[in-house]
Amino acid sequence: MKVLIINGSPRKGNTLTAVKAITRGIESRTDAADIEITQIDAEGKNILPCKGCNACGSMSRCIFADDSPEINEAVEAADAIIFATPVYWWGVTAQLKLIIDKFYARATKLGSGKKIGTVVIGGAELDDPEYEIIQKQFECIAEYLGWEVAFAKSIFANDPKDLSQMEDTLAELEKLGAEL
Ligand SMILES: Cc1cc2nc3c(=O)[nH]c(=O)nc-3n(C[C@H](O)[C@H](O)[C@H](O)COP(=O)(O)O)c2cc1C
Incomplete structure (x- = not known):
């Protein structure tokens, strides 16, 4: 299994x-040796905003030179995406x-049947x-692309170190990774 x-x-x-906790969970699985994990950090990637030119309709990649083709390739190859x-x-x-906007370049080629997990972290209480x-x-995107939402986790944490002190939530994230 390939997890992106x-x-x-x-x-x-x-x-x-959160990403590290999920990764630990995946690595704890008995079948971990058969799982390839790839992490893409959005920060530092050179992605130009989609201009809606639709050139990708014939090229299956963005007409502009950016990092989106390699990311779309990783999405296409993945069985599960977090x-x-x-x-x-x-x-x-x-x-x-x-x-996400650049998925448009390969929307019909990314492949259906993938599992996705989402982790959304905000500085506001969970009733926001x-x-x-x-x-x-995420649910709508998954439905459109024929993907299945395996889990959707929301977390209230504001200061950068908050989540590292939330042991129960970290254990839950590890479990989500282990059960993906
Ligand atoms: C530009 C900016 C906008 C934000 N907007 C919101 C918001 O609308 N709602 C919210 O709950 N927190 C908001 N936050 C707080 C972050 O979601 C919160 O600090 C989160 O834990 C940051 O995650 P990180 O530590 O992984 O960067 C915002 C933070 C920044 C920097």
């Missing part, structure tokens, strides 16, 4: 902590959205509508 983890945070904080993002203004980070809004967005 896309980390949407630009800082080494809660999202990275999307982990902080909440920025009631949405996913711009870094992650840039990557932002978590529902973002998880719904």
Whole structure:
């Protein structure tokens, strides 16, 4: 099984902590030797915003030279994808959205039947509508692409070290990785 983890945070904080916990969970599995984990950190990737030119319709890749083809290749190859993002203004980070928009270049070729897991981390309490809004967005994307949402986890953590002190949540994230 190939697992792709896309980390949407630009800082080494809660999202990275969540990604590491899920990775530990995957690595604890009895079949771990047969699992290949690839992590893509959105920060530092050179992704130009989609301009809606539709040139990708005939090229199956963005007409502009950026890192999106290699990311789309990794998405295409993956059996399972974990999307982990902080909440920025009631949405996913711009870094992650840039990557998602470029799925458009290969929307019919990415492959259906993948499992996805989502981790959304915000500085507001869990009753804030932002978590529902973002998880719904992932749900719609998954439905459109024929993917199955294996888990959707929302976490309230604000300061970069908050999640590293939340032992129960970390154990839950490890379990989600182990059961993916
Ligand atoms: C530009 C920006 C916008 C943010 N907007 C929100 C928001 O709308 N709702 C929220 O709950 N937290 C918001 N936050 C707080 C982050 O979601 C929170 O600190 C999160 O833990 C950051 O994750 P990280 O440590 O992985 O970077 C925002 C933070 C930044 C920097």
